Amino acid sequence: xxxxxxxxxxxxxxxxxxxxxxxxxxxxxxxxxxxxxxxxxxxxxxxxxxxxxxxxxxxxxxxxxxxxxxxxxxxxxxxxxxxxxxxxxxxxxxxxxxxxxxxxxxxxxxxxxxxxxxxxxxxxxxx
Amino acid sequence: xxxxxxxxxxxxxxxxxxxxxxxxxxxxxxxxxxxxxxxxxxxxxxxxxxxxxxxxxxxxxxxxxxxxxxxxxxxxxxxxxxxxxxxxxxxxxxxxxxxxxxxxxxxxxxxxxxxxxxxxxxxxxxxxxxxxxxxxxxxxxxxxxxxxxxxxxxxxxxxxxxxxxxxxxxxxxxxxxxxxxxxxxxxxxxxxxxxxxxxxxxxxxxxxxxxxxxxxxxxxxxxxxxxxxxxxxxxxxxxxxxxxxxxxxxxxxxxxxxxxxxxxxxxxxxxxxxxxxxxxxxxxxxxxxxxxxxxxxxxxxxxxxxxxxxxxxxxxxxxxxxxxxxxxxxxxxxxxxxxxxxxxxxxxxxxxxxxxxxxxxxxxxxxxxxxxxxxxxxxxxxxxxxxxxxxxxxxxxxxxxxxxxxxxxxxxxxxxxxxxxxxxxxxxxxxxxxxxxxxxxxxxxxxxxxxxxxxxxxxxxxxxxxxxxxxxxxxxxxxxxxxxxxxxxxxxxxxxxxxxxxxxxxxxxxxxxxxxxxxxxxxxxxxxxxxxxxxxxxxxxxxxxxxxxxxxxxxxxxxxxxxxxxxxx
Numbered sequence: 029x030x031x032x033x034x035x036x037x038x039x040x041x042x043x044x045x046x047x048x049x050x051x052x053x054x055x056x057x058x059x060x061x062x063x064x065x066x067x068x069x070x071x072x073x074x075x076x077x078x079x080x081x082x083x084x085x086x087x088x089x090x091x092x093x094x095x096x097x098x099x100x101x102x103x104x105x106x107x108x109x110x111x112x113x114x115x116x117x118x119x120x121x122x123x124x125x126x127x128x129x130x131x132x133x134x135x136x137x138x139x140x141x142x143x144x145x146x147x148x149x150x151x152x153x154x155x
Numbered sequence: 156x157x158x159x160x161x162x163x164x165x166x167x168x169x170x171x172x173x174x175x176x177x178x179x180x181x182x183x184x185x186x187x188x189x190x191x192x193x194x195x196x197x198x199x200x201x202x203x204x205x206x207x208x209x210x211x212x213x214x215x216x217x218x219x220x221x222x223x224x225x226x227x228x229x230x231x232x233x234x235x236x237x238x239x240x241x242x243x244x245x246x247x248x249x250x251x252x253x254x255x256x257x258x259x260x261x262x263x264x265x266x267x268x269x270x271x272x273x274x275x276x277x278x279x280x281x282x283x284x285x286x287x288x289x290x291x292x293x294x295x296x297x298x299x300x301x302x303x304x305x306x307x308x309x310x311x312x313x314x315x316x317x318x319x320x321x322x323x324x325x326x327x328x329x330x331x332x333x334x335x336x337x338x339x340x341x342x343x344x345x346x347x348x349x350x351x352x353x354x355x356x357x358x359x360x361x362x363x364x365x366x367x368x369x370x371x372x373x374x375x376x377x378x379x380x381x382x383x384x385x386x387x388x389x390x391x392x393x394x395x396x397x398x399x400x401x402x403x404x405x406x407x408x409x410x411x412x413x414x415x416x417x418x419x420x421x422x423x424x425x426x427x428x429x430x431x432x433x434x435x436x437x438x439x440x441x442x443x444x445x446x447x448x449x450x451x452x453x454x455x456x457x458x459x460x461x462x463x464x465x466x467x468x469x470x471x472x473x474x475x476x477x478x479x480x481x482x483x484x485x486x487x488x489x490x491x492x493x494x495x496x497x498x499x500x501x502x503x504x505x506x507x508x509x510x511x512x513x514x515x516x517x518x519x520x521x522x523x524x525x526x527x528x529x530x531x532x533x534x535x536x537x538x539x540x541x542x543x544x545x546x547x548x549x550x551x552x553x554x555x556x557x558x559x560x561x562x563x564x565x566x567x568x569x570x571x572x573x574x575x576x577x578x579x580x581x582x583x584x585x586x587x588x589x590x591x592x593x594x595x596x597x598x599x600x601x602x603x604x605x606x607x608x609x610x611x612x613x614x615x616x617x618x619x620x621x622x623x624x625x626x627x628x629x630x631x632x633x634x635x636x637x638x639x640x641x642x643x644x645x646x647x648x649x650x651x652x653x654x655x656x657x658x659x660x661x662x663x664x665x666x667x668x669x670x671x672x673x674x675x676x677x678x679x680x681x682x683x684x685x686x687x688x689x690x691x692x693x694x695x696x697x698x699x700x701x702x703x704x705x706x707x708x709x710x711x712x713x714x715x716x717x718x719x720x721x722x723x724x
Contacts, residue, residue, distance in 0.1 A: 063202050064183070071179040078172050082165025110203040 032079075033150070039076040040091075040146055043098065044139040046072055052130050056122035061129055063109065069132070070102040073139070087149050095141040101135035159260075159267050166254050170247035177243040181209045181236040188232050192223045200229075213240030239521040242449040262630055265330065269305075273343040278303050280349060281568070282342045284333035284365050285356035286313040288539040289402075289558025289564075290382065291320070293353070296565050300321045305342045307333040334364040336372060344373050351377035353564060359387040366396045379567060383452050400563050402556040403456040410533070410552070411438050411460035418588035419421055419442055422580065425595060426606045427566055427571065427648070428678050438551055440531045441504040442466060448489030448519050449510035450478045453535055454556075457507060468507075469498050490518040494528055505531035510552075513541050520548055572608045576651040579660050591648075591661065595677060598646035606650075606678045609690065611672045616690035622700075623670045629700065631674075632664040638695045641702060645685050647678025 038068035052062025077095035080088055105128045112124035185205035192198040193558060200208070213236065227232065254260050280303035283290050290306065294317075297304050306328045307615050331338035333356060339345040343349045352369040354362035362380045369378050388399045413418045417439050429483075443459065447454050450472040458468050470484035487494030488499045489508070500506070506523045508516035516534050523530055534550040536542075539557055539713055565575045573684040580588070595604060613620045622629050631652075637643040644664070652659040652666065653673040659666060668674075676686065689695050698704050 064186075067183065067202060071175060073264070074175050077171050078168055078175070081168050081171075082163075083160045085159055106202075110206075113201065114203045 036076065036079045037146055037150075039072055039079060040095075040139070040142050042135070043069060043073040043076050043095075044143050047098070047102070047132060047136045047139050051129060051136050053129075055129050056121055056126040058122075058125045061125060066102070066106060066109065066128075066132065068134070069108055070099070073135070075096050075101055076142075088143060091142055091145055094138045094145065098135040098138040098142065101131050101138065105129075105131035105135070158263055162260060162263060163254065166260075167247075167250060170243075170250040173206070173243045174247050177239045178209060178213065179234075180214070181239065183234045185209060185229070185237070188226075188228045189227050190223060198223065209236060209240075212236060213244070229675050242284055251252055262330075263316075264321070268339050269329050270343075272325075273305055273341075273346065276303050276305075276327075276343070276346075276348065278348065280304050280343065281351045281353055282307065282339065282344060282349060282369075283309075284339075284352065284354045285361075286310075286317065286328070287357055287556070288355075289560040291316075291511050291539075292558055292561035293355070293564055294326055294466040295320070295322065296561065297568070298324055298326065300569065302568070305329065307331055307338055307342050309333070328479070331600075334361050334368070336368050338513050339365070339368055339372070344369060344376070349373070349376065351379065351568070354380045355560065357381075363387055364392055366391050367394060369653050370395055378651060379564055398564075398567055399538045401456070402554075402563075403453045405563055406554050406556075406567045407456040407460035410457060410554075411442075411464050414442060414461075414464040414466060416585045416588055418585060418592045419580065421592055422588055424579065424601055426576075426597075427562055430448075438531070440533075440551070443504040444469065444499075444502065445505045445507060446471060446495070446500060446503050446523075447507045447509060448472075448487075448516075449508070449535075450480045450484065451509075451511060453509045453556075454478075454507075454580050455510075457509065459666060469503070471495070471498055473510075483535070488515060488519075490515050492522055492523060492526060494522055495519075500530075503527070503530070505533065507533040508550075509533075511534045511535075511537055513537050513545075517544060517548055520550055524613050553644075556596055566606075570608045570675060572651060572653055572673055573606060576652060576660070576675055577660060579651070583660075594648050598678050598681070599709045605680050605683060606675065606677045607683055609676065609686070611668060611670055611674075611690075618693045619668060619690045619698040620670060621693065622696065623668065629668045629696070631662055631666045631668065633696065634686055634689045635664065635700045636689070636699045638688055638692075638699065641699045645678065645682040647676050647682035647686065649674055650677050651675040 038050075046065060048071055050065040052060055073095065077092065077099055079093055080092040082088070083092065108124060108128050108131065110118050112128075116124075166232070173692060182205045183203065185200050185208060186202055188200075190198045192202060204222065212233065220229075239387040280299070282305050283293060284307045286294075286308040294304055294306065301324070303324060304326055306314070306317055308328070308330065309332045311330045314330045317326055317328040321456050329338060329342050331341065332338060339352070344352065352365065356362055356365070359382050362382060365379050365717055366378050369376055374395075377397045378395075379400060380391050380396050381400045381402070382391060383401060383403065387487050388401060391399050409420065411425060412423065442465070445466055445468045447468045448471045450458075450470045454470065454472070458470075461468055470480050471487055471489040472478050472480045472484055474487045475484055475486050485494060487497075488510070489495060500523055506519070508519040508523075510519075513536060517534070520532050520534050524532065532575040533552045533554065534545065534548070535554045535556075535662070536545050536697055537556065539555065539566050545553055598604070609616065611619055619634065631649055632644070635645050635647060635649065637645055641690070649662050650660075651670075651674070652662045653675075654669055655671065676683070689699055
């Protein structure tokens, strides 16, 4: 058992599940989407990205790339949220919620790819 | 560079995770802890404000309580955040500082900086392994002639010496073990503009390894190796090392030439001389009996060549058994009068101080001269740093292995034809050599002549090549005439023309040139420029061939041909 792989798998899957938890629900209904969940998904995703730093294997580079995509989407979602809630006059409208949630949907897809890659890696890992 | 980034990322993993976790926990805490607004209503900080607050708090610790004054619970949590943030920042910054001071990291950094420098080299370059006496000469001489090189040495200080040397072009130096393939590759072994590897590490085994590695990884490169032992030399040659340089053998041959044909020796000295060196005078060594101190590789090589010339040498050697000295050799170092007297110093004509210790050699020289002031003295100088004392001792001939090796290699690189010429010249007699000496002496002034080669090809000498392709005849005299006045011959002597099927030694001036001729010249530097101009420039060549100064502009050419046509009608 490789402790590094276990911890990385833990963070990757946690990022996916948190992301999924935030994403699920009515697309434009703010009640279904919790800010804490988005925050947790973003934090865990960042940690998962950093854990792939310095991995020279090809699959490591792919994992880093997908994690970066997820981070990018989640950060954008968080920025839109901050803008809608505090800066724009109209507040957190259903339209803003919809774009936040669809952003997190994109991140969800990236996280899913990340986990699929992880599964592929562990299948090819013979020892 | 990639390696550096990977190393940096790998080492920064934990510090970054700690930072992110600290911030995440702090932000979550700020949003969970109840606060109170200015009207006294319960209020909770949202993410936007929490991130803003923690960001400026964590990095600068200058904070205001926003947007309303904090409750005590919020203040308690803020205190916790301050300490957590400071500690994790210190940890992260400390990790970066440790990494920068880390030896292995610095080495990787230096290596990637070197690899970048090497990749940026535009011109063809040589890789020189080992930076000792011979290499520093070589680097300087190549640099003076505008040729690039990269140096590898396992001694950090020698690589640093490169930076303080006053060289026209910067020479990238790599601190690494040149016997490792990686080091050679970092130094650019596989780059397309790398043209050769020169192994001068001072150890035959290392040179051999470098030669094998380079020949395996880049078979088309020229590999030049120094070797002091016959068996390693044979081994190097067996897998295609292009040139094996043995300074002792070269010296032995040249020294024997002084006995055999002084004029030939002078020719050798001149045309293989160092860039811009003053012309050397020399005293003819006397035939007869000689004493040789030291019978190592140097002694053996010299004795062998002297024996061919019929010069008898008596050996003084400190360790007779180890060096396998011949019968009649005297045991001793030669630094004390007793041993020299025993060898009959009073009755001999010359002494060779040839041990591998410079101090001993000087001591032998001085003792021998005191005993017999008429002696011809030859001394081996192992380290260039001893120049001053060796000059003060006034020997008749100094043998510096480093200089000999460097000169030989420079000639191999710059004038490959020279070797052909010297081989052919070796078979000629003293009269021939005298003629050559007088011809060369006629064109040079008081500094040694330059030796250079020219090759007739579409790229190097377009003017000559075009004429030959058109079937017009170009003679040596055409390219050797002054472009300003064709009746004046440039101060140079053509030494050799090499064609596919034949070599013409000392060609006459009316020798016609062929389309793939290689010509070796010797003469003054200015002659070289004019010569190259003649071979390059159509106008200049036309002038030197016909004596006509053809108009170069299109309009003027049209007008002249028009006038000529009119005249012919």
